[in-house]
Amino acid sequence: MKVLFVTSEAAPFIKTGGLADVSFALPKALHDKGVDVRIIMPKYEDISYDFTSKTTQLATFGVSVGWRNQYCGLQYLSYDGLPVYFVDNEYYFKRHGCYGYFDDGERFAYFCRAVMESVKYMDDFYPDVIHCNDWQTGMIPLYLSDFYKGNPEFANAKSVFTIHNLKYQGRFSRSVIEELLGIGEEYFNEEKIKYYDGISFMKAGIVYADKVTTVSKTYAKEIQMPYYGEGLDGLLRQKSGKLAGVINGIDYSVYDPKKDKNLIANYGLSTVKNKMLNKEELQKIAGFPINPDVPVISMITRLVSQKGIDLVAAVIEDILKMDVQLIVLGTGDHDYQDFFEYYASSYPGKIASFIKFDDALASKIYAGSDMFLMPSLFEPCGLSQIIAMSYGTLPIVRETGGLSDTVIPYNEFTGEGNGFSFTNYNAHDMLNVIEYAVNCFKDKKNWAKLVKNAMRTKFEWKTQAGEYLKIYNEILEA
Numbered sequence: 001m002k003v004l005f006v007t008s009e010a011a012p013f014i015k016t017g018g019l020a021d022v023s024f025a026l027p028k029a030l031h032d033k034g035v036d037v038r039i040i041m042p043k044y045e046d047i048s049y050d051f052t053s054k055t056t057q058l059a060t061f062g063v064s065v066g067w068r069n070q071y072c073g074l075q076y077l078s079y080d081g082l083p084v085y086f087v088d089n090e091y092y093f094k095r096h097g098c099y100g101y102f103d104d105g106e107r108f109a110y111f112c113r114a115v116m117e118s119v120k121y122m123d124d125f126y127p128d129v130i131h132c133n134d135w136q137t138g139m140i141p142l143y144l145s146d147f148y149k150g151n152p153e154f155a156n157a158k159s160v161f162t163i164h165n166l167k168y169q170g171r172f173s174r175s176v177i178e179e180l181l182g183i184g185e186e187y188f189n190e191e192k193i194k195y196y197d198g199i200s201f202m203k204a205g206i207v208y209a210d211k212v213t214t215v216s217k218t219y220a221k222e223i224q225m226p227y228y229g230e231g232l233d234g235l236l237r238q239k240s241g242k243l244a245g246v247i248n249g250i251d252y253s254v255y256d257p258k259k260d261k262n263l264i265a266n267y268g269l270s271t272v273k274n275k276m277l278n279k280e281e282l283q284k285i286a287g288f289p290i291n292p293d294v295p296v297i298s299m300i301t302r303l304v305s306q307k308g309i310d311l312v313a314a315v316i317e318d319i320l321k322m323d324v325q326l327i328v329l330g331t332g333d334h335d336y337q338d339f340f341e342y343y344a345s346s347y348p349g350k351i352a353s354f355i356k357f358d359d360a361l362a363s364k365i366y367a368g369s370d371m372f373l374m375p376s377l378f379e380p381c382g383l384s385q386i387i388a389m390s391y392g393t394l395p396i397v398r399e400t401g402g403l404s405d406t407v408i409p410y411n412e413f414t415g416e417g418n419g420f421s422f423t424n425y426n427a428h429d430m431l432n433v434i435e436y437a438v439n440c441f442k443d444k445k446n447w448a449k450l451v452k453n454a455m456r457t458k459f460e461w462k463t464q465a466g467e468y469l470k471i472y473n474e475i476l477e478a
Contacts, residue, residue: 041085085122137205171198220243279292297324298327381402
């Protein structure tokens with residue numbers, strides 16, 4: 001099977017969120033199952049010279065962007081056994097970061113068309129499946145369905161479109177249709193890509209893909225409801241027959257407390273007592289009193305409303321009255337950054353705030369914390385709670401999206417569970433569960449069992465890749 005995996009970001013080349021992790025880990029797991037899978041993505045300015053200096057130029061050609069013909073250079077790199085292609089155009093991609101520019105509609109209209117043209121230069125690689133991810137790739141299923149199906153390289157190709165976060169939809173003005181996409185006005189209708197007075201790249205992916213997936217079973221159900229559907233719930237209900245949820249995995253060779261070089265002491269199921277050494281080290285880093293009997297609660301998150309920060313803000317005084325220590329790592333909205341910095345300076349020894357990205361510190365926090373707080377308003381999949389469990393840190397989550405599918409709430413009668421959860425998006429419901437978890441922490445023998453339950457919980461990419469293989473086979477056999 002030949003799969004072209006199209007993404008706007010992929011780690012380790014460039015990353016703004018969980019999409020980047022998926023965009024390398026999933027193809028790698030598919031490759032390990034014998035699939036000829038190739039990644040294609042833009043060549044951004046911020047991609048390290050360590051990578052770009054090793055690429056080979058395969059071809060240069062023109063790409064239609066409406067009435068214009070724009071340059072495209074197709075570059076190739078073999079990385080960790082995977083073929084990776086970069087779409088090179090300095091006008092569109094020689095900029096800091098990936099998104100957030102006034103002409104993002106033009107940039108990714110170009111990218112979608114460039115991907116289709118690039119296949120001609122991939123050494124007789126005729127994809128069976130084109131796997132597209134999020135709005136930046138949403139026009140590709142439309143192009144495949146209506147414009148490229150007659151080309152020999154796409155004769156048998158089917159498309160999968162994965163929604164990683166429905167909130168970001170690539171909505172642009174009606175003028176984009178002919179000016180940038182090069183398609184007719186007949187596409188401006190409700191059954192195609194029209195969205196209110198404009199158009200939506202996300203809608204195009206949903207309408208035209210042979211299969212639509214999202215990153216957890218619960219999120220696949222939630223987005224068919226108005227509350228989570230971001231205005232597309234009606235369309236998703238209509239297309240529910242081709243909608244499926246597949247939970248993301250994590251790379252356990254990376255997130256492994258037995259091997260993590262950032263830790264002061266490595267540990268596993270049989271040496272879990274060494275987790276306490278990491279807790280002591282984290283308490284030092286955070287400026288907390290060193291005390292094994294005080295639970296450390298952590299958050300590693302974007303500081304935005306989606307992540308439930310407003311719930312934490314509403315009851316922060318109540319949390320700090322408990323015998324706990326709170327540590328926060330992340331960046332985001334300035335109001336939330338200022339909020340945590342204020343409380344960190346006002347309550348030293350109780351709360352520590354690190355307003356930055358820091359992978360090494362994140363590892364130390366995952367390993368040194370007792371509980372990991374993730375009270376999201378919505379969470380398509382979430383990876384942090386899965387990583388936390390790998391390190392034996394028990395998640396406290398709101399039951400939504402992938403959080404529902406991965407965290408089993410502790411049942412004190414059966415001893416089952418790998419974390420704690422609450423249902424309603426309510427600050428006091430969250431506070432009650434935190435208090436319950438802190439109370440459970442006092443029973444050290446029982447807590448040790450829960451820690452091991454969490455560490456045994458695995459969401460391996462090789463398993464999740466098998467789910468995608470089933471989906472690919474299903475659409476190819478249809």
